[in-house]
Amino acid sequence: MMVDPVKSAGKQLTYDGLVPASALQRFQGMLVETCADPEVVLNFLVDEQGLYVMQGQASVTAKVSCERCGEPLTVDVAAQFAYAPVTRKQTADNMPDAYEPIEPNEFGEINVHGVVEDELILAMPIVVKHDESDCKIDPNNMSWGEIDETPAEHDNPFAVLQDLKRK
Template identity: 25%
Template sequence: MVSARRAFAGELPISAMPRLCEVLADRAGVAQYEMAFGRDELGTACLDLKVRAPVTLLCQRTLEPFVLPLAVEVRLGMIRAENEEAGLPPGCEPLLIGADARLKPAEVIEDELLLALPLVPMDPQGALPAAEATSPDEDEAVANPFAILRELKRS
């Protein structure tokens, strides 16, 4: 693929990526991808990958599901051993391939989507539920657990 400078484009259902589905609130959706194999200016075998996918996550602020559109654009330098990583040019992420030089595109797409997920998903449109109004005395008791002792001392 690298020597022939092959390029592919297509769609991959979110439900076909089991590791990604484990962290999502819903398996619906389709990832659109573009892959282009080639060599960089140093002769390193590389893969240019673009992925766009709407994923459904659980907002950690509101605990409601929301759709987050992910967009990944990355250049992956294909290496066979970890010590080759130092020889990759700047801006090129390592992609460790096996001795047989076989690559599973669906796994590469899934890996990159997993890396693009936020550590703590929060819906930018989500708002916290309205807090119930409390009296000032209740607020003070919650803020200062010793407020009750102060009242006992006064009596």
């Protein structure tokens, strides 16, 4: 869905609805099964400094794979964001840190579905795993590779110095 953020901010439009999950291919690739359509609220406004702004929030419940046991796990993904379109008057250099600059296309529009998808991807937990009590793998019994129980006989690293001292 393409939106002109400058015109929308001038009219103080609010979009409240669902983004089709089928439009979020990269986000869906992170999941073990297709999620429901994310709920999205977008507010376009002109702030106190006269900057055009798009503020929004998106949320969805998704099923991902547990990093520990590999079983499906349900997570709630929620994102809040604020963008300001880059224009002739409104450059990325003079934009406050509260807003992420966004480049409109040649028609002055932005892809709202792309923005929502990016924000949901960024809101995903870095490491997703069950609580220890719910996970099928006990973290106390986890080991990687074989552990050799026989004591290793190491040469003394200073043996070379002993030979030099004798000479």
